Amino acid sequence: MPITTIALDADDTLWQNEQFFRLTEQRFADLLKPYTDATDLNERLIASVTKNLSFYGFGMKGFALSMVETALDVTDHRVPGTVIAEVLAAGRELLSYPIETLPYVDQALDQLQQTHRLILVTKGDVFDQERKLAASGLADYFAAIEIVADKTAATYARIFERHTDGPDHTVMVGNSLRSDVLPSLEAGSYAVYVPHDLTWSYEHAEEPEGQPRYARIAHLGELADAIAQFDGSR
Missing domain, CATH: 3.40.50.1000 (HAD superfamily/HAD-like)
Structure with missing residues (x-):
């Protein structure tokens, strides 16, 4: 046969698909810029996403939670709640991009x-x-x-x-x-x-x-x- x-x-x-995650990564970096001088922000975000795959799986939900975790980590939990809200909003926007x-x-x-x-x-x-x-x-x-x-x-x-x-x-x-x-x-x-x-x-x-x-x-x-x-x- x-x-x-x-x-x-x-x-x-x-x-x-990936291009929209890249846009979100850039939005994340822009939101965190006033609160951290970390030069490896993107690498730390990707490391968090990879580590969390066994907990949250693949997709935008795990990515959004990993952005929050990274934001708290790189700012020693000093990032304002308003910024965390914007980070979560950026994650939700992944559901609105056109196919x-x-x-x-x-x-x-x-x-x-x-x-x-x-x-x-x-x-x-x-x-x-x-x-x-x-x-x-x-x-x-x-x-x-x-x-x-x-x-x-x-x-x-x-x-x-x-x-x-x-x-x-x-x-x-x-x-x-x-x-x-x-x-x-x-x-x-x-x-x-x-x-x-x-x-x-x-x-x-x-x-x-x-x-x-x-x-x-x-x-x-x-x-x-x-x-x-x-x-x-x-």
Whole structure:
């Protein structure tokens, strides 16, 4: 059997996401500037976000709470309550940014749904991910939608068993080597990496060069050809 199912990541694969977190990081720095001379403010914020993943998970809620924690930490708890309120407001604004699909997304999904089963595999806050999917107008392309706390090989194995003909007939597509590519390969599927210029540093990893089930493309307009090459190598 050829590849029958294409699993796709959402944030920064189908639509813009990280750019809005970068804008919020800058807003956070501007709010804290009068109260701290820390030169590593952004690094401390990202360290807090990373540390808190096991408590709050991925998404805007954990990011907002980590901004508050960092603000208190870098100012020795001297930051005014009014500023904390503005920090929280900046976090809530992440829910109001427009959804901007990336180039070739609609054309690729429209083409590939005619020949493959499409499923969405995204991680983060359920409310936020459902909101973005609804706003994107892409939901009807997918036969199944999985919003998970994290992406591990075990997570992918469960999803592949539930929604596909098995990992040998499935390809996972996304912009994160750490979350989309490496664990899905470990689960036995094929994987296609679609780099995004603003991918969060947490998601970086070494490319699995030489892996016969791995491919890298510049944009989703090249996905059909990558899948055809996988099928041709069987």
